Structures are given as structure tokens and as C-alpha cells.
Amino acid sequence: MTRREDGFTLVELLIAVSMMLVVMGAAFGALQTFEQASSRNTKQNDAQDQARNAIDMMVKRLRNDASPTPGSPQAIDRATASDLIFQTVDPANPTAGSQNSHNIMRVRYCLDASTPANERLYMQEQRWTDAVAPPAPAATICPETSGAWQTRRVIAEHVTNAFPATPRAMWTFDCPAGYSAAACSAGTDQQMLAQVKRMAVTLYVDTDPTRPPAESRLTSAVFFRNQNAAPTASMSQPTIGGGHVYANGGASSDPDADRLYYRWCWYGANAPAPGAPWCTGGTELPERSMTLDYDATGFHGTAWVGLRVQDTGGLVSYDLKSVAGL
Numbered sequence: 001m002t003r004r005e006d007g008f009t010l011v012e013l014l015i016a017v018s019m020m021l022v023v024m025g026a027a028f029g030a031l032q033t034f035e036q037a038s039s040r041n042t043k044q045n046d047a048q049d050q051a052r053n054a055i056d057m058m059v060k061r062l063r064n065d066a067s068p069t070p071g072s073p074q075a076i077d078r079a080t081a082s083d084l085i086f087q088t089v090d091p092a093n094p095t096a097g098s099q100n101s102h103n104i105m106r107v108r109y110c111l112d113a114s115t116p117a118n119e120r121l122y123m124q125e126q127r128w129t130d131a132v133a134p135p136a137p138a139a140t141i142c143p144e145t146s147g148a149w150q151t152r153r154v155i156a157e158h159v160t161n162a163f164p165a166t167p168r169a170m171w172t173f174d175c176p177a178g179y180s181a182a183a184c185s186a187g188t189d190q191q192m193l194a195q196v197k198r199m200a201v202t203l204y205v206d207t208d209p210t211r212p213p214a215e216s217r218l219t220s221a222v223f224f225r226n227q228n229a230a231p232t233a234s235m236s237q238p239t240i241g242g243g244h245v246y247a248n249g250g251a252s253s254d255p256d257a258d259r260l261y262y263r264w265c266w267y268g269a270n271a272p273a274p275g276a277p278w279c280t281g282g283t284e285l286p287e288r289s290m291t292l293d294y295d296a297t298g299f300h301g302t303a304w305v306g307l308r309v310q311d312t313g314g315l316v317s318y319d320l321k322s323v324a325g326l
């Protein structure tokens with residue numbers, strides 16, 4: 001075997017070179033694996049930051065939900081697992097000549113889950129200049145492109161709420177007392193939504209659900225400081241004396257401790273039909289106080305008396321009772 005002057009044979013040299021190539025290949029492979037993992041972690045962190053900023057934006061707007069007015073009596077229009085529509089105060093200055101005195105706008109956050117492994121969170125906005133808010137757009141497609149919403153933009157990508165076999169809700173809220181879980185899950189009952197006081201948002205984020213790192217969960221919650229709840233009208237059993245009918249609405253209440261405004265209706269013998277507009281078939285009385293003293297002289301038989309209470313936000317409630325013996 002030929003031996004070089006430095007003492008190494010050709011075979012030994014080839015073995016040394018081969019070993020060096022193996023070591024270098026392993027090192028470069030480990031470096032490449034590290035770089036790929038680092039790249040995925042960086043992308044995951046970027047997606048988390050984007051989702052976190054989106055949640056901060058949503059919570060900020062929810063905290064500034066529109067203080068109810070008679071023209072816009074409640075803030076939340078829809079609250080399903082992946083679609084939220086609510087009214088809030090527009091941060092931009094009102095348009096010149098606008099009759100929207102409270103500068104209210106409507107905001108929608110919805111999840112486009114057409115690609116479950118890479119869902120996109122959209123924000124859409126609706127503005128108006130009329131004194132009364134227009135009806136909330138009824139379409140549920142996300143995003144809605146018919147023109148009911150003037151703007152739309154993506155505020156978060158790589159969302160995976162709908163990716164697993166059992167999708168996770170983006171929006172959840174405390175179900176008000178007296179409502180079924182099904183009604184709250186549907187998120188469209190307006191009377192129920194008027195009583196929602198706390199809502200949570202949860203986003204799951206994963207840039208590649210098939211590879212590590214695992215998905216991230218980001219969540220926050222907000223208490224509706226401006227959300228108004230409807231009052232409860234409660235009239236005492238009317239009594240009679242000297243041809244007069246007496247009733248008291250003092251048991252009426254408001255969960256927000258708002259001031260209540262009272263109206264009374266004398267239906268006489270005309271019992272109102274269920275669901276009929278206030279005082280249909282009756283006579284609205286001039287009294288605007290908590291108590292009623294109505295001169296029913298000349299009336300005989302069983303009569304019906306109605307009470308309507310309204311809070312400062314424009315939400316109303318009704319009570320109806322009969323009195324016999326006149």
C-alpha cells in the first residue's frame with residue numbers, strides 16, 4: 001500500500017474525508033432544522049401579535065359600545081359563535097349636516113372559515129347620517145360584499161377556531177336569566193341580547209396546523225358599561241271606589257336603576273289583542289305619574305287598564321290588568 005511522506009495511506013485519507021463529510025452533513029442538517037423551526041416560531045409569533053392586536057381593537061370598541069337612545073335602543077344586533085354585530089361610537093368626526101347626533105356606527109367582526117386551516121377575521125363598518133339607525137344587515141356570509149357594509153378589511157389571519165372536528169366559538173357571553181342555552185347560542189333574540197352584560201372573545205392561531213409549534217390560544221373579555229337592560233312594568237291590582245279606578249305602578253323596576261317614565265291606557269271593555277301596539281282600541285290617559293286615579297263614572301262591567309314604562313334609554317315594558325265590579 002502506498003504511504004505518503006506524511007505517514008497517511010490513501011485509504012486513511014479517504015476515510016478521514018468521508019468522516020468529515022458525515023459530520024459536516026449532520027451539522028448542516030441540524031442547522032437547517034433549527035432554522036426551519038425558528039422560522040415557524042417567528043411566523044407563529046407574528047400571527048399571535050396580529051391576533052392580539054385584533055382582540056385589543058375589538059375589546060376597545062366593545063367597551064365603547066353605543067349608549068342606547070330611543071332611536072337605537074340597544075347596542076348588540078347579533079352575537080353568534082363566529083359573527084358579532086354591535087353599535088359603537090364612531091371615533092371619526094361626524095359628517096357635516098349629519099342628523100346622527102350621537103355619532104353612532106355599526107361594526108361587524110366575522111370569521112371567514114372557508115379555509116379552516118387558515119381562517120380570516122374580518123372587520124366591517126356601517127355608517128349613516130339619519131337620526132335613526134338603519135336595520136342591521138341580515139346577510140350572514142363573511143365578508144358581506146353587497147354594499148350594506150361600506151368597509152371591510154382583514155384584521156387577523158391563520159385563525160383556527162373552526163379547524164378541529166368540534167369548532168370553538170369566537171364569541172361567548174353570559175346567558176341572561178330566563179333564556180335557554182339554545183336561544184343564547186343562536187345569538188339573534190333581540191330581547192335577550194339587550195340583557196347581555198359580559199362577553200368574551202377567544203382566538204386560536206396556528207400558521208401550520210400540521211407541524212409544530214402547537215396552536216396558540218388568545219382570549220379577553222369585556223363588561224358592557226353602556227349596555228341597557230329593559231325595565232319591568234308591574235301594576236298593582238286595580239281597585240275601585242266612588243266610580244274611580246285606582247292603580248299603582250310603583251312595583252315597576254329597572255335593572256340599571258334608570259329613571260322610569262309612566263303611561264296609562266284605559267281600554268274599558270276592549271281587552272287588547274296579544275301583541276297589539278300600545279293602547280290600540282283604548283284611550284291613552286294624560287297621567288304621567290306612577291299612580292293612576294281614573295274617573296270611570298258611568299262605566300259598568302269589567303274594564304282593562306294598561307301600564308307602559310320606559311327607561312332613559314328608550315326600552316319599554318308593559319303590564320295589563322282587569323278590574324271588575326264597576
